[in-house]
Amino acid sequence: MKQQRFVKLHEREWDSLQSWLSALDRQAKRTLRQEQALDFPSSYRRVCHHLALARGRGYSHEITDRLQRLVQQGHRVLYRAPAPRWHRVAGFLVAGFPRLVRAQWRCMAAAAVLFYVPALVTLVLMQLRPELAHAVFSSAQLADFEKMYDPANAHIGRSSGTDMQMFGFYVMNNVSIAFRTFASGLFFGVGAIYVLGANGVLIGGVAGHLTAIGCGGPFWRFVVGHSPFELTALVIAGGAGLQLGLTLLAPGRQRRGPALVAAGWVGAQLALGAFAMLLVAAFIEAYWSSIAALPDALKFGSGALLWLLVLGWLWRGGRAGTHGA
Amino acid sequence: MLDTVREIETPEGISLHLRAAGALPRAQAWMVDLLLRMGMFMVAMIPLSLLGVGGNGLAMLLMFALMWAYWVVCEVWLGGQTLGKRALGLRVVNADGTPVTWLPSVVRNLLRAVDALPGVYGVGLASTLIDPYGRRLGDIVAGTMVIHASELPTGQQVPAAAAVPLPLVLAADEQAALVEFAERSGQLTLQRQEELANLLTPLTARSDTAAVRQLIAHANWLLGRP
Numbered sequence: 331m332k333q334q335r336f337v338k339l340h341e342r343e344w345d346s347l348q349s350w351l352s353a354l355d356r357q358a359k360r361t362l363r364q365e366q367a368l369d370f371p372s373s374y375r376r377v378c379h380h381l382a383l384a385r386g387r388g389y390s391h392e393i394t395d396r397l398q399r400l401v402q403q404g405h406r407v408l409y410r411a412p413a414p415r416w417h418r419v420a421g422f423l424v425a426g427f428p429r430l431v432r433a434q435w436r437c438m439a440a441a442a443v444l445f446y447v448p449a450l451v452t453l454v455l456m457q458l459r460p461e462l463a464h465a466v467f468s469s470a471q472l473a474d475f476e477k478m479y480d481p482a483n484a485h486i487g488r489s490s491g492t493d494m495q496m497f498g499f500y501v502m503n504n505v506s507i508a509f510r511t512f513a514s515g516l517f518f519g520v521g522a523i524y525v526l527g528a529n530g531v532l533i534g535g536v537a538g539h540l541t542a543i544g545c546g547g548p549f550w551r552f553v554v555g556h557s558p559f560e561l562t563a564l565v566i567a568g569g570a571g572l573q574l575g576l577t578l579l580a581p582g583r584q585r586r587g588p589a590l591v592a593a594g595w596v597g598a599q600l601a602l603g604a605f606a607m608l609l610v611a612a613f614i615e616a617y618w619s620s621i622a623a624l625p626d627a628l629k630f631g632s633g634a635l636l637w638l639l640v641l642g643w644l645w646r647g648g649r650a651g652t653h654g655a
Numbered sequence: 656m657l658d659t660v661r662e663i664e665t666p667e668g669i670s671l672h673l674r675a676a677g678a679l680p681r682a683q684a685w686m687v688d689l690l691l692r693m694g695m696f697m698v699a700m701i702p703l704s705l706l707g708v709g710g711n712g713l714a715m716l717l718m719f720a721l722m723w724a725y726w727v728v729c730e731v732w733l734g735g736q737t738l739g740k741r742a743l744g745l746r747v748v749n750a751d752g753t754p755v756t757w758l759p760s761v762v763r764n765l766l767r768a769v770d771a772l773p774g775v776y777g778v779g780l781a782s783t784l785i786d787p788y789g790r791r792l793g794d795i796v797a798g799t800m801v802i803h804a805s806e807l808p809t810g811q812q813v814p815a816a817a818a819v820p821l822p823l824v825l826a827a828d829e830q831a832a833l834v835e836f837a838e839r840s841g842q843l844t845l846q847r848q849e850e851l852a853n854l855l856t857p858l859t860a861r862s863d864t865a866a867v868r869q870l871i872a873h874a875n876w877l878l879g880r881p
Binding site for chain 2: 332382399402409411497505513587590591597
């Protein structure tokens with residue numbers, strides 16, 4: 331068949347498909363409700379067939395370029411992902427995330443060791459040799475800590491600022507740290523190991539120093555409420571980074587490329603879960619932990635309850651039987 | 656490096672041609688995004704500064720959103736284009752050529768922290784120069800790539816002329832070459848057209864302008880025009 335005749339036969343279909351696709355770019359919702367939307371998949375596949383024919387028969391670029399453009403536009407529409415469904419967020423937080431954490435339990439355990447061991451070692455060392463605090467922190471930092479956790483302070487854990495301001499600060503600061511911890515895991519896990527260890531030493535150092543000088547009471551009262559969410563989220567973000575770096579080092583029975591893509595998907599979900607946990611932590615830290623005038627029993631009781639809640643959630647959440655998943 | 660067009664076969668057995676975007680247009684798009692985000696932040700600071708210290712908290716939440724969420728939200732809702740990418744005509748696509756979806760977008764934008772590392776996007780620049788499709792590390796892990804979204808102008812049409820049948824049968828590729836010459840003749844100078852047409856004097860038995868006209872007439876016949 332000569333090119334001219336081929337164009338004459340099919341041009342109307344190409345034009346109508348083209349105009350429908352252009353309308354879709356401008357007014358997506360209305361165009362999708364049109365009658366023609368039902369016909370789109372078959373119409374698109376016919377045009378694909380026409381393109382294959384045009385290439386096979388050696389028609390000129392005028393036709394093949396035009397059809398190629400039409401096909402690429404159609405492909406974008408036909409194979410686009412469905413719109414995100416918000417109810418899946420809840421399902422992910424309740425069941426999917428804990429399942430994912432348990433599936434990566436080796437990396438999570440390694441991250442926990444990398445974080446808690448330096449923290450505990452520093453904490454104990456500070457009790458035995460309090461002057462070590464000056465090796466970790468500058469004296470200006472130490473003075474700041476002592477002011478923040480001064481027993482006479484009405485708002486513990488901060489030297490100034492309102493609840494709202496501190497909430498914004500905690501979100502910005504902690505979530506950025508968690509995201510960077512995950513991302514830096516891509517350097518063969520080294521970045522994640524460093525961030526976990528360094529944060530372990532810092533947090534252990536602050537706790538140890540304040541306990542050693544006798545400001546331990548306000549400090550522990552402050553951190554017990556939000557620590558289950560904050561520390562666990564940091565460990566999970568670090569574990570996600572370790573998992574990414576480990577995949578790069580030892581992809582197993584896959585090529586590195588596909589293995590990394592799969593690890594990236596898992597890591598991103600873990601990072602999103604850690605993000606949600608850090609939002610909760612920032613909220614508690616800004617609005618609950620800072621209240622100084624609460625009895626110890628309430629502070630430590632609620633803290634212990636939250637620890638149990640978080641660990642229980644990660645341990646049992648999304649198991650078959652409990653959620654029917 | 657030189658050929659940045661990537662062909663992806665669709666389920667219909669057609670190959671898509673995706674033109675990978677290099678470091679320079681992407682850096683420009685990033686710059687546009689940076690300026691836009693700074694502008695948004697400053698505009699938002701005007702009412703927030705009236706709220707006093709609490710406004711600082713909201714400002715920091717906004718900064719967080721502009722730093723981390725801006726990219727993902729734009730890419731997912733605007734069909735793979737942040738505002739800067741839209742200005743530069745770029746688009747983020749999944750490995751199969753469809754606009755980027757949630758998780759890949761989250762992955763590539765979290766790993767932005769790695770690509771941005773030494774100074775301004777040192778790792779990312781090295782990665783885009785090494786990778787045949789100009790992907791930074793985040794793109795490689797997410798399985799995405801950034802392409803030029805704007806369509807190339809289509810080829811010109813064969814000028815209309817009264818069809819003249821070919822005196823002998825030409826092979827398919829020879830016919831295609833003849834039609835392509837006629838299609839592109841509009842973009843060539845007259846002298847170049849004549850130079851090329853004179854190569855085919857044995858076929859046309861003419862030279863110079865007459866040969867060009869004869870070849871275009873043959874091309875019209877090959878296309879099936881009257």
